[in-house]
Amino acid sequence: MPLHLADVARGVRETQYAVRGPIVARAAELERQGRRIIYCNIGNPQSLGQRPLTFLRQVLALAEWPALLDGPAASAFPEDARAAARRALTESPYGLGAYTESKGFRFVRDAVVEFIRRRDGIPADAEHVFLTDGASKGVQSVLRLLVDGPADGVMIPIPQYPLYSASITLLGGTQVPYYLDEAREWSLSREALETAHAQAVAKGIRVRAIAVINPGNPTGAVLDAANVEMLLDFARKHSLAVLADEVYQENVYRPQDRFVSFASVLVRRGIDDVPLFSFHSVSKGLFGECGHRGGYLESRNVHPEVMAEVEKLQSVALCANSAGQLVTWVMVNPPRPGDPSFPLYDRECKEIFESLRRRAARLQQGLSAIPGIQCNGLTGAMYAFPRIQLPPGRTDAQYCLALLEETGICVVPGSGFGQLPGTFHFRTTILPPDDEIELVIEKLSAFHASFTRA
Amino acid sequence: MPLHLADVARGVRETQYAVRGPIVARAAELERQGRRIIYCNIGNPQSLGQRPLTFLRQVLALAEWPALLDGPAASAFPEDARAAARRALTESPYGLGAYTESKGFRFVRDAVVEFIRRRDGIPADAEHVFLTDGASKGVQSVLRLLVDGPADGVMIPIPQYPLYSASITLLGGTQVPYYLDEAREWSLSREALETAHAQAVAKGIRVRAIAVINPGNPTGAVLDAANVEMLLDFARKHSLAVLADEVYQENVYRPQDRFVSFASVLVRRGIDDVPLFSFHSVSKGLFGECGHRGGYLESRNVHPEVMAEVEKLQSVALCANSAGQLVTWVMVNPPRPGDPSFPLYDRECKEIFESLRRRAARLQQGLSAIPGIQCNGLTGAMYAFPRIQLPPGRTDAQYCLALLEETGICVVPGSGFGQLPGTFHFRTTILPPDDEIELVIEKLSAFHASFTRA
Structure with a gap:
């Protein structure tokens, strides 16, 4: 039938x-x-x-058809776009046509490390950076790690981006909603977190993790350092892993607001007992390269054996797409002042x-x-x-x-x-x-x- | 901690x-x-x-940076590559930078329909074609549909490609192995299928589906029409869905062998009661474009409501990557005799x-x-x-x-x-x-x- x-x-x-x-x-x-x-x-x-960013698409075009680098058409490309494409093709001698490492191109993961250092002034470890098909796939992998059945709960903000609710349902886990305070510009309060956690525990739920979206989707709220620290303290108290969805980190519009990454507060406060997974994407920010499905996840306070499990999950479907990995590379490694393409x-x-x-x-x-x-x-x-x-x-x-x-x-x-x-x-x-x-x-x-x- | x-x-x-x-x-x-x-x-x-195919990469380069179409560099590209890129950019006015439909670009799905018609002489329905990040993601989506717990079994060949065993384990389902006969060139026998099915049923397993890889991975065996018909008959008898992994359809090396698709036998024999999911990929065949993660799944005898569920699964992670969709397009819609790029x-x-x-x-x-x-x-x-x-x-x-x-x-x-x-x-x-x-x-x-x- x-x-x-x-x-x-x-x-x-x-x-x-x-x-x-x-x-x-x-x-x-x-x-x-x-x-x-x-x-x-x-x-x-x-x-x-x-419109897509010119430099990015120039690098992609050259990487897709490297013959452009040596032919008469080369002059259509600025020198730094050609240099970037040559660098990518040196680091990845098979270009975009071969499976990459399951974790993603090493040179792109190294560039993510350098990006985090520039952004936050903190070190990172390329072995704990994984390139993903957009942030969504990274979030789904981490949720898969943590959810083993209906007794496993994941705290999600309300309102939330439905990737979280959908993925938790698909995995057979339990959503543990915590409410953002609409009357206070959708702010996050310790009280709301504690209430939500206590209610879940009372129902026999083993709360494994908390997802936080900063800046917020759909709320637009931007967390300050004190908010982030409060949330990490809450996570530590209850032994939760933190999923920090930071895909809108460049989309902060008020001069008085500033994006503060969870990783930076974790490192500055010397917090070594809260597992943190941070997510970024090429789809938002100023790239808006949704179609290319690029992004990364970065972990801290997570045992390498656990990251080996994430790697295994990625390897079952082989790797994130290579062009999306290259978009991620340009996002974290853009033209610098002085480069020919920088002004444009x-x-x-x-x-x-x-x-x-x-x-x-x-x-x-x-x-x-x-x-x-x-x-x-x-x-x-x-x-x-x-x-x-x-x-x-x-x-x-x-x-x-x-x-x-x-x-x-x-x-x-x-x-x-x-x-x-x-x-x-x-x-x-x-x-x-x-x-x-x-x-x-x-x-x-x-x-x-x-x-x-x- | x-x-x-x-x-x-x-x-x-x-x-x-x-x-x-x-x-x-x-x-x-x-x-x-x-x-x-x-x-x-x-x-x-x-x-x-x-090496990657020249025409493919020319089209990709143009689609990534469409300014090449109008500048002096345009002459570096053959006319049909430019026409193909223009067509893609007309069909997808946002180029490769926007999320596509969750099912994938409509014009690519239409081209898959035409490809199946040319290959098999049978009609297909673009609403039952989904573009995926490689065949693996398509297989995982379909397994997710069918596996709801340890009582749900999926028959897999032994030896098999470990995507199947890994995905079934991840979903908490049960693998039901059926043995290929090494002494007879890894052939598939009705007896082995019936034995495996009966053993699973005796253990209380509800067998939902059978996966078949043709040509075989890792065996290389090529099924003939009688084999395919036997398997479909077996699936009908036991109310199983069929997952036909046909990613090696172009990799048939002996002159006496010919790839026979499950869809073609299903249609020719008028089988309207066996649900069939067929998978194809840009990673194998003659493209070998593993890094681009392109592929498709096509379903038959599957209610549109079920395909809406597949669409929902795809939509949670938004869509397959756009460049990979374009690679799929060129694979199913290559240059024809008479086109400038055809000889190369x-x-x-x-x-x-x-x-x-x-x-x-x-x-x-x-x-x-x-x-x-x-x-x-x-x-x-x-x-x-x-x-x-x-x-x-x-x-x-x-x-x-x-x-x-x-x-x-x-x-x-x-x-x-x-x-x-x-x-x-x-x-x-x-x-x-x-x-x-x-x-x-x-x-x-x-x-x-x-x-x-x-």
Whole structure:
């Protein structure tokens, strides 16, 4: 007999992933029917007009077809892009066509070490850096290590990025939600952590780890050093591993905020008893290279034998894709002042950053001005997660579907990320171009009034 | 406290993956100490001198940096490579930098449909084609669908490619081994299948699926249409899904053999009650583009709701890498006679094929001539799996480690693939260049004599 839904493993059926869920499927259907859709559901910058960085793509083109380096076309490339490609092809004599080490190219892992040293002033160990197909695959590997059944719990923020809830469900583990405080700009409190942990322990859950997203997705909140230290202290007290999702580390928009990595606080405070896994990605920041699936994980206070298990997990599917590893290399090892490509690279990065900051501010301002919508300051990441007042009996899923049908704007209901019971939200990216941001605000304003009147 | 091995989930610790296991780790260690290592452990053609196909890499370079299309460097590219890149950039207006659909670029999936039509003369449905990061990720997704706990069994050939055993262990399912008949060129018999199935059922296992690798890895055996039909009939009788691993479909070396896809037999025989998942990859065949992690899965007799679950699994980690999707596109949509690039493309492919065939024949001949080693004909794929006579008490793991230490040749013990109890084997690729193949045969011959004398 053909295979039916009832034949599918329960864990798979129970998994939910709203960012590409039914509302997004409906958007694609409407688009095929000729409707114009504004996709605000996913942090996919290049699909909304962001251009790739020239230097990066020059290096990739040369690495893909090295004959360009020696032919007459070589003059189309600046000297430092050619030098970078030559360096990559020396370090990886088989170019991009062979399986890499399961952990990823050694020279890229060395460059990650140097990147962390430059960023945080702390040492790192290339043997504890693994290159991954985007940050998501790294997160899934680490969760796989730690979750062995329904008694194993992982603390996740609410609201959270559904990679965490979906992966924990797929692994048959238990989500242990801790609430971020919307009234205080989605801040993290020790009290909320302790409450969540105690409730899980009371249910017999063995809490193994805590995931933290900084800057926050979908909240945009940026943790300061005291927050990070508090969380590490909490993790130590309860013997938890920390998963630090730091993919938005470059997306911090307010001058008074600064990204503080978990690794830097761990090292500065001499914390040697909290296992830490940090994740980074080429998909966000200023690269926005989502399609290339590049990223890395870095571990601290994790025994090499455990990293050998991560390596084994990676090796079953062989290695992260080689082009994505090269994108990671350029991200952590960009042109420096004085290099021929530096002025253009620097200008492109600054333009992207300023544009993100401008759109974040405009969206926050526009959303906040709509009666019945409250929106915290957009301090980081690529999203707004406004709270919406709904008539009794209506849900944010209904709201988002109606918004799509009536306006063509595709956002994700708050229920996909988690929220305090009785509250409703949606997540929108800040990524549409400036003129579309204006359109989104205008249409949302009219829609919200009509939906809540109805 | 730091994270130790004992903290790692049992399923992870129990997983074994010999192709990149301890012997390979020891080889890397020896190499760092200055020893010359001949890597015969993994089907990684470009790491052993195979060159990438020119047309493919031209298209990739253009897609990575589209400015090449319009600048003076454009003349470095043949017209059809430029046309292909323009087509890709029209179909994917965001180029390679945006997340693709979770299923993969639609135009690539359409090209897969056309490829299957050309290859087999049968229709296919792009909605049942998913692009994956290599075939491995596709296999893992399908196994995840079907395995929900230790009562769920999946039949795997012995010997097998350890992706299957490792993934089933990771998922907490049960391997149901069926033996290939070494005395008959590793052939597949109905009797062996029925025996294996009955034994599993007697133990209370709910057998869900059967995996078949054609051409075989590590055996090289090529199934004929009658074999394929027998297996489909067996699957129907026992309500099993079929996982057809067809990544070596172009690696068939004997003139009397021909690759027969499971899909073609399924359609020709009008079988509408056996769910089939077929897998293909850019890593093998004549491309050998292992680093790019490209491939696809195609399903038949699988309800769209089930494919929606596969899509959800893919969407949690967003999509397969975009460059790998493009490699898949060129593989299924190569230059045709009359295109400017056809003569070079065709010549490069033929050279690679002839070289693989020559090395397979030479290795088989050389191995068979060593007293104490028996080697079936190398009819397909990229490996030899010779049987070795060992002194009492010695294992093939010990043999392979000693071989590495004494000769620098890195092969994988038969125990990593499974074998009849009491028999011993190793797997070597056919991939070293001709002169190294001679060296491998010579050194192996001397080593085998000394190891078995000791």
